[in-house]
Amino acid sequence: MTKAIMLQGTGSDVGKTVLVAGLCRLAANRGLAVSPFKPQNMSNNAAVTADGGEIGRAQWLQSLAARVPPSVHMNPVLLKPQSETGSQVVVQGRVVGAARGRDYQALKPQLLGAVLQSFEQVSAGRDLVIVEGAGSPAEINLRAGDIANMGFARAAQVPVVLVGDIDRGGVIASLVGTHAVLDPDDRAMVSGYLINKFRGDVSLFDDGIAAIGRFTGWPCFGVVPWLKQAGRLPAEDSVALEKLASGQDAPLTIAVPLLPRIANFDDLDPLAAEPMVSLVYVRSGERLPADASLVILPGSKSTITDLEALRTEGWDRDLAQHIRRGGRIIGLCGGYQMLGRSIDDPDGIEGAPRRVEGLGLLEIDTVMAPEKVLRNSRARSLEHDVALEGYEIHLGRTSGTDCLRPMVEIDGRPDGAVSADGAVMGTYLHGLFASDAYRRSLLAGFGIEGGATDYRRSVDAALDGVADELARLLDPRWLDALLA
Incomplete structure (x- = not known):
């Protein structure tokens, strides 16, 4: 028994x-x-x-x-x-x-x-x-x-x-x-x-x-x-995020807006474990740090609501200034959707049916759809030509001219988008930062040595x-x- x-x-x-x-x-x-x-x-x-x-x-x-x-x-x-x-x-x-x-x-x-x-x-x-x-x-x-x-x-x-x-x-x-x-x-x-x-x-x-x-x-x-x-170990829920320190002194600052309905934020744990990285969770009432070289827009359970919260905090203006300073942005899942020109929810999946304007940092548009994509995936970073493993869990279909420059290939198909100048990109793939090779290549682009830790083995x-x-x-x- x-x-x-x-x-x-x-x-x-x-x-x-x-x-x-x-x-x-x-x-x-x-x-x-x-x-x-x-x-x-x-x-x-x-x-x-x-x-x-x-x-x-x-x-x-x-x-x-x-x-x-x-x-x-x-x-x-x-x-x-x-x-x-x-x-x-x-x-x-x-x-x-x-x-x-x-x-x-x-x-x-x-x-x-x-x-x-x-x-x-x-x-x-x-x-x-x-x-x-x-x-x-x-x-x-x-x-x-x-x-x-x-x-x-x-x-x-x-x-x-x-x-x-x-x-x-x-x-x-x-x-x-x-x-x-x-x-x-x-x-x-x-x-x-x-x-x-x-x-x-x-x-x-x-x-x-x-x-x-x-x-x-x-x-x-x-x-x-x-x-x-x-x-x-990965934290279970956003209660833990509220208790995190704002980061540590390190050569590279990566900022993450703490959205009200943040989802799958353990995507970021491998970056937090890097000794040369200061991962800063930006709370309500705070500004995105001016010294951040990279901003990551995380996943969200309620993309439109979190986009509205982002604007209420003034983080949309911070992101525009960040780009003007030469910074980079990566959007993951819901964060990727926010970077586009528009998000359309005709069936009212996230509430009342509506169409809202996105941040306009990628030439893409998203239409919410009732069918949820749920799958574990093997992928490849097209920028760095390294293998990735992760998963997809999202609602919505995204298309637009920047999708002609996909960020990754998932199971042989293109996914995500990259702006013409390469400063802004996004993908539906969760888990890409857990790839030591991807982390190493990403950080090297900022002049930082990293990715030496086998993250999965460390867990x-x-x-x-x-x-x-x-x-x-x-x-x-x-x-x-x-x-x-």
């Missing part, structure tokens, strides 16, 4: 994703057939699976940690926020529609069957499944019809380990408070807890552990410090590092029982 454990958080962004990834790699390194699973995820960072569906990129990372191919069943419900109140709903890899928050609460009970079916699929032939919750089970106002936390745990009879983030403060209250608000049957699913993101002398928290035990009766399975290796090594740390830090009795 397949064993399973579920990590739920006392809140969002407590570090569950990394802990699940680390435990998956630890189990895989010990010879177990292990798989990750997340019943419901909310993220605009998506990955394409081999069967042509989409899942959260966090589950893609966890599948890499488990050394198993990513599957749509690892994340059967994916919510992709399109506005402050509504999200696109993806079930078992396919878009089934959009829903506002209150409407989705009514829809959740109908999705439990698909979630349990996917859990059965993921569990088949596995020794262990490590499940990640979403948000917190303490959000008892959302408990009715829940499929993300205790609703799933109870339906699938999977024991729960709570994760508390001590770095944000109040971890004792968050754990004790969670115990207090859970109903008795939900509370009975909790087998213990982990403390995450600890700084300093762990023995100073001994009294804290004793206090939590007195109030809850739950055992502590370990106190995990800030894991250095975790910083080398794999970081997963091993996290696994080794967890093996050292967690309660060996609990860990040995889990991985037996």
